Amino acid sequence: MTERIINPVTAEELVDRAKQYLQNGYRLIQICCTKTPSEMYLLYSFEKLDLTLENLRLDVQSGDTIPSISDVYFAAFLYENEIHDLYGINVSGMAVDFQGTFYETAVKQPFNIIAADMKE
Amino acid sequence: MGERTIIPFGPQHPVLPEPLHLDLIMEDEKVVGAVPSIGFVHRGLEKLVEKRDFNEMIYVIERICGICSFIHGQSYAQTLEGLMGVDIPPRAKYLRTIWAELSRVHSHLLWLGLMADAYGFESLFMHCWRIREKVLDIFEETTGGRVIFSVCKIGGVWKDIDNDTLNRIKVIVKDIGEEAKAVTDVFVRDYSVQKRTRGIGVVTYQEAIDLGAVGPTLRGSGVVQDMRTLGYAAYGDLNFEPIVEKDGDCYARTVVRVREVYQSLDLIRQCIEKIPDGEVDMKVKGNPSGEYISRMEQPRGQTFYYAKGNGTKYLERFRVRTPTFANIPTLLKILPGADLADVPVLALTIDPCISCTER
Numbered sequence: 468m469t470e471r472i473i474n475p476v477t478a479e480e481l482v483d484r485a486k487q488y489l490q491n492g493y494r495l496i497q498i499c500c501t502k503t504p505s506e507m508y509l510l511y512s513f514e515k516l517d518l519t520l521e522n523l524r525l526d527v528q529s530g531d532t533i534p535s536i537s538d539v540y541f542a543a544f545l546y547e548n549e550i551h552d553l554y555g556i557n558v559s560g561m562a563v564d565f566q567g568t569f570y571e572t573a574v575k576q577p578f579n580i581i582a583a584d585m586k587e
Numbered sequence: 588m589g590e591r592t593i594i595p596f597g598p599q600h601p602v603l604p605e606p607l608h609l610d611l612i613m614e615d616e617k618v619v620g621a622v623p624s625i626g627f628v629h630r631g632l633e634k635l636v637e638k639r640d641f642n643e644m645i646y647v648i649e650r651i652c653g654i655c656s657f658i659h660g661q662s663y664a665q666t667l668e669g670l671m672g673v674d675i676p677p678r679a680k681y682l683r684t685i686w687a688e689l690s691r692v693h694s695h696l697l698w699l700g701l702m703a704d705a706y707g708f709e710s711l712f713m714h715c716w717r718i719r720e721k722v723l724d725i726f727e728e729t730t731g732g733r734v735i736f737s738v739c740k741i742g743g744v745w746k747d748i749d750n751d752t753l754n755r756i757k758v759i760v761k762d763i764g765e766e767a768k769a770v771t772d773v774f775v776r777d778y779s780v781q782k783r784t785r786g787i788g789v790v791t792y793q794e795a796i797d798l799g800a801v802g803p804t805l806r807g808s809g810v811v812q813d814m815r816t817l818g819y820a821a822y823g824d825l826n827f828e829p830i831v832e833k834d835g836d837c838y839a840r841t842v843v844r845v846r847e848v849y850q851s852l853d854l855i856r857q858c859i860e861k862i863p864d865g866e867v868d869m870k871v872k873g874n875p876s877g878e879y880i881s882r883m884e885q886p887r888g889q890t891f892y893y894a895k896g897n898g899t900k901y902l903e904r905f906r907v908r909t910p911t912f913a914n915i916p917t918l919l920k921i922l923p924g925a926d927l928a929d930v931p932v933l934a935l936t937i938d939p940c941i942s943c944t945e946r
Contacts, residue, residue, distance in 0.1 A: 471880055
């Protein structure tokens with residue numbers, strides 16, 4: 468992924484970094500969660516209209532609460548609800564909070580549980 | 588203020604036979620709010636990569652959706668090729684482009700048919716789908732499948748199309764364009780259609796950007812963005828410009844799709860004229876390691892693929908962000924203020940594919 472830029476970010480810096488991207492003409496195109504051997508990380512992808520792509524990487528632990536960026540990028544609420552429902556990461560201050568009903572899965576936070584199983 | 592009521596739209600509805608549910612908050616006949624629910628048929632495919640060989644997984648991925656099937660397979664193959672540093676043979680790139688653009692034609696014709704159905708033009712609906720059948724016939728002849736082709740592989744494509752067949756396809760494609768003209772003119776010029784679409788569901792240029800809209804929904808608001816300009820597959824060799832309309836209403840989004848049908852037919856013609864001879868696949872050795880992002884243009888807009896490999900034959904993470912998912916905030920923006928009668932048309936103009944969304 469040589470042409471892709473992934474910048475690390477902390478939960479405290481996240482909202483400010485998102486604002487910087489907004490000011491620089493980027494828009495949010497996705498957020499996804501990925502497991503790592505230690506725990507998980509979130510990948511925030513931002514794109515300019517000229518198709519330049521940059522990403523932020525936020526390391527998280529299962530059950531952590533991270534700030535929402537939906538005040539900066541409204542569309543973030545969809546991804547944040549998805550990550551909450553599938554991975555069990557709490558997101559505070561979402562513009563639209565489905566309270567865990569966005570994905571009504573038979574097993575709550577299914578991806579998180581399997582991740583925990585794999586660590587054992 | 589009128590009395591507020593909530594009308595459940597979906598998860599099954601004649602205009603959208605896919606399980607999207609919207610709670611429409613109504614004041615008399617006006618929509619004042621909409622709350623979406625998805626997840627009725629979520630399949631957890633992103634998780635399945637941990638249990639399926641990355642080569643086998645392409646057959647699962649192309650079943651994410653019947654309409655975007657080929658482009659999903661192509662996106663997955665391209666992501667894995669990027670991850671493994673594979674540059675596929677040029678002929679395979681052209682063949683992928685031809686099948687992808689045929690997919691766009693059949694997707695847009697299908698959508699135009701559904702749109703006609705949404706405002707009660709049954710005959711127009713059937714004509715759109717009749718023309719689309721010709722595209723499916725090409726798929727059947729060249730791949731053996733009409734919906735799921737299983738022709739894409741990591742390292743190229745499984746099947747070649749001989750040059751005689753390609754020349755015949757060029758003639759069929761020209762016929763499709765001529766036949767489509769009479770049909771698409773109705774969408775562009777008919778008074779009744781314009782009454783149902785002009786000035787309705789307006790998304791401004793800035794709103795389309797801010798809401799993360801993609802594809803014809805974005806370009807219908809005047810934003811010039813098309814992932815094909817990245818030059819993947821054979822697009823770097825082809826001559827085309829993103830199709831853009833400025834008004835941002837249902838009509839503009841319709842016209843973008845109409846024009847894209849002809850653009851795709853032209854791209855297929857260009858591909859057939861330029862396709863080089865040679866191999867169509869190559870052996871790919873080893874297992875994927877590292878992470879890679881790939882963005883492609885599906886009929887509905889940008890799709891985002893992310894894959895993370897760990898050196899085994901199973902991927903560690905695989906992510907698909909489909910265009911419908913990205914367009915849901917736009918749908919929530921255009922519904923408030925609309926008449927109830929316009930809701931089916933508004934919902935359709937983002938071309939929602941719940942099958943893709945519930946991957």
